[in-house]
Structures are given as C-alpha cells and as structure tokens.
Amino acid sequence: MIPLLRPSILLTLRLPVVSSLRQPLASSARSFSSFRTSSSVLSTLHKQTSKPFSSTFFRSSRTLLTDSAPVVARPSPSEAWRRYAITAVTVAGTVVAVNVFFNRETRDALSLDERSYLHESFQYTGVGLALTAVAARTMFKNGLAFRIMAANPWAVLGISLVGSIGTMMGAMYTAPENKLLKHAFWLGFNACQAATLSPLFFVSPAILSRAALYTCGVVGSLAYVGATAKTDKYIYLGGPLLAGVTVVALSSLAPMALPLGLRGLAITEAVSLYGGLAVFGGFVLYDTQKILQHGRMVGTGAMAADPIRESIGLELDMINIFIRLVQILSRSKDRKK
Template identity: 35%
Template sequence: MLLARLAHIATGRSAKLLCKAPFNCAQGLWKSTLQAPKCKFPLRKPNRVLLQPKQRRNYSEEHGNRERSHLEQRTKTPTIKERLMAPPSENAYSMGKGAAAGAALMGIVALCYYGLGLANQPSIYDHSVMWPQYVRDRIHATYAYFGASCAVTAASAASVFQSEAMLNLIMRSGWMATLITMGLVMGTGALTQSLDYEPGLGMKQLAWAVHCAVMGAVIAPMCFMGGPVLVRALLYTTGIVGALSTVAACAPSERFLAIGGPLAIGLGVVFAASIANMWLPTTTAIGASLASLSLYGGLILFSGFLLYDTQRIVKAAESYPEHGYVRYDPINNALAIYMDALNIFIRIAIILSSGEQRKKK
C-alpha cells in the first residue's frame, strides 16, 4: 500500500523541473535552473482534484444530514412505555418455561431424596403406622371428597358444553358477566366452607356439590381445546398430583408447612398478574410477560400449595380429637387440594393447547 501511494505521488509530480540547457552555455546549470520557466517545457501542475464550490456545498450538506440523522436516531430511542407496549419477542415465555423445568427437576430430586429415606426426621409415612383408625378414616374421607369433586366438575363441564344456551351464557364478555362469574365462584365456595360439617347428606354437602358444579360450568369453554389435549392434560395433572402427594408423604411431617407465608405472597402476585392481563393483551411485551407469570408461575405456585395442603390435611387429621366439640371437616380440606389440582390442570391444558396451535402454524 505504501509503495503504491508513493508511485501515485511521483506520477503526479513527474514534470521536468529543468530544461536542457546547451552544453556551450556559459551560465551553468544554476542559471539554467533559474531560467526554467522560460523554457519550452513548462512546469506541470500537481494532479489534484479541486472541489468546486457546488461540490463543497453538497459535501457539507451531506455531512450535515448524516449528523442530523445520527442525532435523530439517538433522540428517537424507544421509551419505557414503547418497549412495554411493543410486540413480544419469540422467546417471551422462555423464562417461564425455564422456571417450570427447574421446579420439575427439583420435584424429581425431592421425590428421590425423600422416597429413599435419606431425611433424618420421620416422615408422614412413618407416622402412619401408629395412626388410630379415626385418623385413617378422616384422610380417606378427604380424598374421597376430592375425587368426587373432580367427577362433579367434569360432569358439569360436559353438560354445559352440550347446552348451547348455557355455553353462550358462560362465554359472555363484559364487566358484568365477569363480576357475576367471580361472585358465583367465590360465593359458593365461601358458603361451603362456612357451614359446619355433619356426616351424611346435609346443607354442607349440597353447597359443596353446587360449588363444584359452578366450577365445572366456568371451565366448560375449555372443551373447545379438543378431547386429545384435555386427556393429555388430565394424565399430566394426575401424574403431578400423585408425585407431589408422594413427596409430601415421604418428607418429614412438617417440612412443607413452613412455606405457607411465601406461597400466600406468590398467590397475590399471580392473582394480580391475572387481573392485569385482562387489560393488557398478550400481543404486547408486558402482556406476554404477565401471561407467562400467570401461566408458569401459577403452575409452580399451585404445585407448592399441593405440598403444603397435603401436609396440612394430615396434621389436622392427627390434631383434632376423636370426640371433640369441633369436628374435622373433610370437605373443606378436600376443597383445598381440589383447587390446587384444578389450577394445575387448567394451566397444563393451556400450555398443551398453545403448543398444538404453534405446530399447526
């Protein structure tokens, strides 16, 4: 490069600086040098490209335009609001998926650890050997009501889905329909838990059946996802509930009772994200983040609640006296794990349905 540039300069300045003076000239080489401008070989001007005034103006204008465009790009940096309301990226749910995968891995490790009896403290399974018969009957009644709750909910969802009038009533949009739906769910649940439990068929059993039927009607539109998706979601939910119940039974009897406070805080966060997602659609970055938090965060949260509620049920069954003034309530305890399992099922079904839609695209 350096040699090429020197050759270019030498070519531009290759004019003869001296003319050929006659050898008989007495004035010598110095004088001939002074007289060089008078020779017939004039000096050659350097090969320079001079910018015309118009070209200089164009260059200055172009340079100014570049500076202005660069300044505009710097001043037009997206604001926080523009970033939050921008379309979501392709990996909007990656963090949620990673968190769910990490929680699943922790569950498998806990299942292996407690299942092999590596904990130093006695587990619920160890205590079950010394349970009196009434404690066993309480736990059996709790899980019987849990199974019956799932059956009533499934039957109600199928019946509402088959009725076009009921389905249109459930699928109505608007604030009034949302408030009525939430009022029915919360009202029937509160009524069921407020009534005293009595063995046999009574008001509490009737309120419990109505509450489960209302829950089935609310989730009836999920039948549009298709039978294969719902069957897979049911199988996955059964596996998760069974595995977590085994972890809770093999763990020390009060190990997961200490996580009630963090779970309550997490429930508030997930509930707030679900409510905010009603105003912010998933087509925006913040809407997709809230949907991911509600979906995958809720899946992790209710899995933790299942561990907590399982050990709480066993603790309550052991603590209440056999002939005490306050009876052990299997319906209220069954509703706790029923709501955990139902929330897990809903989120797994949504995840599977979203995966099927992406495959079709």
C-alpha cells in the first residue's frame, strides 16, 4: 500500500539532492500507481466483455491480430509514407520545441563518464522493457491474463505489489558486485511487471501500438531535454514529484475505498490520467539528470556504478506513461463511436 511519510522523511524532501530514503518511496508509489491504474482498466474491460471471454479464450488460433476488428481498407504505399513523414516531422518538431521551452540555457557536452553511465542505464531500461513485453505477450497467450482478470482485483493488486516491490527493492539494494543475485532480482521485477500488464493485450493492437509509439516519443524527447539541460537543473523536482505521485496513487485508490458520485469519480479519474501523465513526465527529467549526477560520482570514485538501479526508475516512468496513454486513446476511440 502507500507508504506513510513520517516527519523525519518529510524533512528529507527539502534537500536539494534525493537521499537514500526518498528513492524507494518514490519507486514504491510509482509501482502502486502503475498497478492500480492497470487494475482499474482491466476491471472495466472485464465487466464490458465478460460474456465473450469464455468462448474466445479457448480458441487455439487466437493471436494478437485476431483480437481486433478486420481492416476494411489499407492505405496505399504513398499515403503510408506520407503518414510516416508527418509523424517523424511532428516528433522532431516536438523535441526541438520542448528543448527550446525548457532549456533556454543548455550545458556543455556530456563528459565521458556521464555519457557512458547514461548509455548503460538506458540499455538496461530498453532490455527490461523488451523482456516485460515478450513475457506479457507469452502470459497472455497462455491464458494467465484471463485468470488475472477473473480473479479478485484486491488479491491481484496485493500479490502484484508484494512481488514487484519486493523484487524491486532486492534489485536496488543488492550490491553491484553480486551480479548474479542482482540480475535475478531484476529479472523477477520485470516478470512481475509482465504479469500485471499482460491483460492489456485485450485492448485493440492499434491502440497499444500508438500508445507505445507516443510513449517512446514523450520519453525520448524528455530524456533529451534532461541530458542537455544545465547541470542539476531538474534535481530539485524530487520532492514535488514524490508528493505528486502520492496524490496520483491516492486518486487511483479513491474509487475503490470511498463512495464517490459521478462527479467525484470523473475528477479522480482525470487526476490519475492527466495528472499522472504530467508527474511521470517530470520523473523522466528528474531521473535522467539523477543518472548524469551519479555518472559524475562514479567517475570520481564516490560511488559504485549501478545501472540496473537507475534503469528501474526509468522503466516505471515509461510503464506508467504507457498505461495512461492507452486509457486516453481508448476513451477517445469510445467517444468517436
């Protein structure tokens, strides 16, 4: 559940650099927000589509493509390339615009230590997300997603929290020298993420693809902004972002614990969706500059290199952004019907 912030911990939030206690609190809150939001989406999907599940689940030929409506008309090659070009120009323009807006004063080029540590951290992030996606797809095909949706949401939420937070803490606090155990915890963390996210494959593949593309664009542009900003410009965001993610997690929990009316439900859902999108976008900026700061410390010998620990925060950021984009795109599609 949401960790209680004691007064001693609240005092540490005012420090300019995040202490060792703040990172697990933020990671735990981010994990809870991810699981609760995913559980909310999947419970809604289960209620809307519970009848056809029993017949479609046992089809041996079920694939990702058979879950969506058939394609009526495919775009011509010229039209497809035109769409790709528009998307590429839009993404590039967004990166430039965001960089100009946030980074009116940029820093010098990254040092070798910063560049190497940032590259290694993003490598682990990419590999971890790829493993999570493959494992989630495998669990979906094996029927685990159906069993998760048919189970008690509170039990699923509790098991997901215990498993994911436990393996996350193990991966973060195992010494980098103990590579075997550290990688085992890291693989367990990605497996728990995959089990939680596997029911998302019931959503239309077109929505999942667009959400994944948008997530890469958002995270890529914000990471570029964080890497080119002046040194430690966004480190101060640690305290406010921790408070923001706590509010987002509580707004996700409110519909399950409080008797809210339609207006109250709409408000909490908006806070969870759009507020969460803003908060986790800020976490991408913060985590990127934190990695650069740690890279400088590794270069001076002040701390040991631990890219796995750095990658976990980035993974949680991307997963939370992806889930919210899936919800927003699904709502937009429903309103057009």
